[in-house]
Amino acid sequence: xxxxxxxxxxxxxxxxxxxxxxxxxxxxxxxxxxxxxxxxxxxxxxxxxxxxxxxxxxxxxxxxxxxxxxxxxxxxxxxxxxxxxxxxxxxxxxxxxxxxxxxxxxxxxxxxxxxxxxxxxxxxxxxxxxxxxxxxxxxxxxxxxxxxxxxxxxxxxxxxxxxxxxxxxxxxxxxxxxxxxxxxxxxxxxxxxxxxxxxxxxxxxxxxxxxxxxxxxxxxxxxxx
Amino acid sequence: xxxxxxxxxxxxxxxxxxxxxxxxxxxxxxxxxxxxxxxxxxxxxxxxxxxxxxxxxxxxxxxxxxxxxxxxxxxxxxxxxxxxxxxxxxxxxxxxxxxxxxxxxxxxxxxxxxxxxxxxxxxxxxxxxxxxxxxxxxxxxxxxxxxxxxxxxxxxxxxxxxxxxxxxxxxxxxxxxxxxxxxxxxxxxxxxxxxxxxxxxxxxxxxxxxxxxxxxxxxxxxxxx
DNA sequence: CCTGCCCCTGAACGGTTTCTGAATATAATT
DNA sequence: AATTATATTCAGAAACCGTTCAGGGGCAGG
Numbered sequence: 001x002x003x004x005x006x007x008x009x010x011x012x013x014x015x016x017x018x019x020x021x022x023x024x025x026x027x028x029x030x031x032x033x034x035x036x037x038x039x040x041x042x043x044x045x046x047x048x049x050x051x052x053x054x055x056x057x058x059x060x061x062x063x064x065x066x067x068x069x070x071x072x073x074x075x076x077x078x079x080x081x082x083x084x085x086x087x088x089x090x091x092x093x094x095x096x097x098x099x100x101x102x103x104x105x106x107x108x109x110x111x112x113x114x115x116x117x118x119x120x121x122x123x124x125x126x127x128x129x130x131x132x133x134x135x136x137x138x139x140x141x142x143x144x145x146x147x148x149x150x151x152x153x154x155x156x157x158x159x160x161x162x163x164x165x166x167x168x169x170x171x172x173x174x175x176x177x178x179x180x181x182x183x184x185x186x187x188x189x190x191x192x193x194x195x196x197x198x199x200x201x202x203x204x205x206x207x208x209x210x211x212x213x214x215x216x217x218x219x220x221x222x223x224x225x
Numbered sequence: 226x227x228x229x230x231x232x233x234x235x236x237x238x239x240x241x242x243x244x245x246x247x248x249x250x251x252x253x254x255x256x257x258x259x260x261x262x263x264x265x266x267x268x269x270x271x272x273x274x275x276x277x278x279x280x281x282x283x284x285x286x287x288x289x290x291x292x293x294x295x296x297x298x299x300x301x302x303x304x305x306x307x308x309x310x311x312x313x314x315x316x317x318x319x320x321x322x323x324x325x326x327x328x329x330x331x332x333x334x335x336x337x338x339x340x341x342x343x344x345x346x347x348x349x350x351x352x353x354x355x356x357x358x359x360x361x362x363x364x365x366x367x368x369x370x371x372x373x374x375x376x377x378x379x380x381x382x383x384x385x386x387x388x389x390x391x392x393x394x395x396x397x398x399x400x401x402x403x404x405x406x407x408x409x410x411x412x413x414x415x416x417x418x419x420x421x422x423x424x425x426x427x428x429x430x431x432x433x434x435x436x437x438x439x440x441x442x443x444x445x446x447x448x449x450x
Numbered sequence: 451c452c453t454g455c456c457c458c459t460g461a462a463c464g465g466t467t468t469c470t471g472a473a474t475a476t477a478a479t480t
Numbered sequence: 481a482a483t484t485a486t487a488t489t490c491a492g493a494a495a496c497c498g499t500t501c502a503g504g505g506g507c508a509g510g
Binding site: 067072074087088091092094095096097104107110111113114118137138139140151152153155 | 309312313316317319320321322331332335336338339343348349350362391392393434435436437440
């Protein structure tokens with residue numbers, strides 16, 4: 001983890017740098033708003049600690065610039081005591097947290113951990129198979145970046161197959177996973193859905209394994225020959 | 226957005242509930258740690274405000290239990306002044322932010338907005354979807370710069386959908402997040418609200434995904450065809 | 451304290467999409 | 481070529497959704 005500290009009080013920044021290094025972070029220091037802005041813009045930090053009272057450019061402006069440029073790293077701002085209106089301004093500029101000076105270093109560390117933990121909570125909900133992408137969170141599928149319109153059962157089918165891509169999946173298994181309990185399956189609904197799905201995402205993507213079921217092909221891991 | 230407040234001071238919790246309702250949130254109150262723990266475990270909150278000094282079970286324990294159970298909603302803890310060691314314990318138990326009593330309600334709101342915003346992956350209080358803008362801070366919406374008159378529930382609906390733009394949101398999820406506890410969802414109020422909202426912001430902005438729910442379109446990221 | 455207004459709720463109805471199941475056509479296997 | 485498995489097509493049925501409306505409740509202004 002790499003952290004940027006933008007702070008003009010040299011004593012404080014040195015102290016913080018030392019404490020953070022001990023805790024296992026890589027730390028950069030900027031002594032004024034200009035330098036801070038430049039570093040934040042050009043280096044890939046995991047988090048930033050930003051003093052609001054800075055020479056050259058003030059902290060809120062630096063933060064606004066970063067956010068306007070699409071920087072998303074978590075930012076913890078440091079403010080003087082009893083400046084709660086300033087804190088609110090900082091939040092509205094896109095800060096994720098703040099701390100009032102003076103503070104205990106231990107508390108700053110705890111807050112930083114909380115921010116990093118939170119930022120890491122990203123789990124991708126999408127599955128890609130060549131130029132086919134299945135987005136389970138949005139309940140959509142894309143071919144070549146183009147959204148495909150699928151009905152709810154079509155999507156369920158695709159989603160399940162995508163989660164088990166490359167494997168042969170029996171009709172029974174499909175039925176069990178895309179329908180709830182009571183479904184009277186002496187009908188050919190699965191074949192019908194596979195047909196409709198093929199029409200929408202391309203026939204060749206779903207392979208029929210005669211006597212066993214279907215297989216959704218994953219171009220990444222095909223050793224076809 | 227639906228919020229849980231766990232606070233034993235009845236005056237304070239009543240005051241907060243009223244302020245939050247005015248700001249367009251659905252709010253539940255728990256008066257002690259036990260009730261708070263139960264509600265947080267069983268209801269899908271978007272955020273929780275948790276007092277650390279509570280009857281029956283203390284706040285830190287409640288939080289630990291939630292996190293151990295895999296609850297990920299953002300939690301803002303309230304502490305008495307100068308109890309910073311308690312705050313650190315709260316952070317390590319998985320809190321996302323804290324506020325020291327006494328505080329300005331306005332500041333609590335700003336912090337809550339920041340938490341919700343962060344949970345939604347945004348950095349500002351306003352969300353734009355083409356020429357539709359949702360301002361969560363002012364609880365207003367604009368189309369083409371013109372303010373739209375929305376009732377409180379219409380706004381809640383829009384706000385929640387905007388926070389999850391591009392994603393399909395089920396009716397159940399909508400009901401759970403725009404109403405507080407006691408609501409008998411054997412009705413079609415959601416459809417009614419969606420209808421009214423469409424009439425105000427334009428029908429085409431909310432896509433119906435049959436069998437799944439609704440999706441608020443984000444023109445920035447549509448490659449539909 | 452009362453009145454009027456606005457908003458929310460819940461139900462009914464009608465139109466539309468989607469699902470199902472069967473019939474028919476095509477492909478694979480022996 | 482016969483047999484079996486899978487595809488395709490289609491129509492009726494079911495599920496789903498949009499709309500409308502009346503009743504009721506809360507809030508603000510009188």
